[in-house]
Amino acid sequence: MATGERDYRIEGKITRAAFPLPDLTWPSTAQFWAGAARHELLIPVCDTCGRFRWYPVAHCLWCDGEPYTWERVSGRGTLFSWVVVTHAFLPHFADLVPMVPALVALDEDPSVRVPTRMVDCDPADLRFDMPVTVTFREISFTGVEGSVTAPLFVPA
C-alpha cells in the first residue's frame, strides 16, 4: 500500500452563499449529489485496485492509482457511531437541532463510512452496528435559499 503524507485535503474558502449546502459543481463530488437527486447512493471505486475510493481523493489510499468510477451501492449498512447534537454549531443548523449526525458502514465494504444523519427514529432506540438503510430527503438550512436531495438513513 502507499505510504507517506496524503493529498487528502483540497482547500477552498467559503465564499458560496449556499453554504452549508454542497457545491453541486465541485467535480470531486458532483456525481455523488447528482446520484442522490436520482435517489441513488453512489460511491467511487478505484479503477486500478477495485477498492472503494472514499472519499474521492486524487490518489487511492491502497494502491496510489488515480482514475476511479462512481458505482451505485445498495444503500444498506450498519450504524457505526452517532451523536445527538442539541447545540447549533453553525447558525445554519438552527432549525435542524436536535439532530443525529452519524457514520454508516456500508454492507458492500464496512470500511466505507458514509457521514449522514439518522432520521425517523428516537435516538434512544439506536444501537451500535444495527442495520440501517438509505432514504433520500430534501435538506435545507436556516437562512440559506434552496435545498438539495441528500442520502439520510433510517433503521432498517
Next chain:
Amino acid sequence: MTAMAVEPGEWGAAVDLEDVNGRVAICGMGDSDMSKASGRTTRQIVGQAVERALEDAGLEPSDIDGLMYVGMPEQFDVTAFHEHFGTDHEIWESRRGGGMTGAATAPAFAAEALRRGEARYVLNTFGVAWATQRGEMTGGPGESHAQDLFKQNLEIPLGWFPQPVYFATIARRHMHDFGTTEEQLGAIAVACRRHANLNPHAVMHGRPLSMEQYLASPKFVDPFRKEDCCLISDGGGAYIMTTPERAADRPKPPAIVAGVGLGNAFTGTHWAQQPAFTSTPAVFSAPAAFAMAGIEPGDVDLFTCYDPFTIVTLMQIEDSGFCEKGAGGEFVAGDTLHFDSGKLAHNTHGGMLSHAYVLGISHVVEVVRQLRGEGTAQVAGCEIGVYGGYTGPQASTLVLRKA
C-alpha cells in the same frame, strides 16, 4: 471487545527523525497571560510570552538568532520579532515549530541548526487570539475544517461538523468497543480542573469541578458535555532551545531533550474514514520517542498532552503505551492523573480543558516548569516529562528530562 483489528501499517506510519537525544536543551520558557476574549492581537500575545522567556533565560532579544513557528496566520515570524523588539539582526527561521505537533518536534529540527552553527539560541513560539476573533467568525478551530472541500461537500451538509461532533462520535464508538464510561471521561476533566484551580494563571482558576457537577452537566453533543471540550482562549507561549553546554551557563536548570517522535495518519483530518477509528498516530510517535530516549512508558513522571477533548487524552494515554489499548477508561478512573497520585500526573497546569486552549505550547512550558520543581501542582520527584502533540493527521511525542 468488538473492535475491528486494524494493522498499524494500514492507517499510518512513523516519520524518520534523526537521533537528537542529549543534543538540545530548553534553557528558557514563558507563557503569555491566558484569557477569554481580551482584544489583544496574536502578535501582542506571543510578544509577551517571548519577553518572559527571554527574562527566564537571561537573554536579550539580540541573542535570539533562530526562530521557529508554524505556517498559520499571524504567527510570530522574523518580521514580527524585529517589529516587537526593534532589532534587525539576521535570524535563521523554520516553520516546523509552533504549537500542536510542532511544539514536540521543533527540537528535532532545531538540532540541525544548532549543530551547523546556523543558530545558537532558537526560539519556538505559538499563540492564538481565537477567543477575541470568535465574535467575528474568523479564525478559530472550525474554520480550517470548513475550508476542506471534502468536508464542505460530504460532511458539513449532513451535519457532521465541527470538532466536538467528530470526537463525540469517536468517543461513543470507544465506549462501545471498550466499555469506556462517561465517568471515566469525567475523571480526565476533573483532574485537569483540579490542577487549574491550583494555577492562578489558568482561565478556569476559581471554577472547581466535581464529578457530581460533571455528571449533572447537560450533554450538548451526546455523549459530550461542555466539560469534555477544551476552552476557546487568547494566549500563547514560547521556549528557547540551545545546546546542553550553553544551557548549563543560563540561570535556570535546563530541560534536556531526550526523545522526539512523529507519526502520520494517512486519512488526515478525515476522521470518519480513519481505519483505526479510536486511535491516534501517537501509536507511531510514542514508541519512536521512547526508544530514542531509552525509556519505557513506566519511567514517565508527567504526561502532558494536547487535549481538545477528554477522549483525545484517553486515546493518547493508550496509544502512548501507558496502558493497553482499550484499558484507558479504567486506567484514568479515580485519581490516576492527579499531580499527587504518584501514578501518571497529567496536564498539571490544567491543559486545554481548563488552563487555556493555546494548542500545546503551554504543555511544553509546563513540562519544563515541572522538571525545575516550579509547578503550581508540582509532581514530587519529577525527572522525566512527556508532551504528546496532536492534530489528527499527525501526533508527536517529546521526552524531556532533568539535566
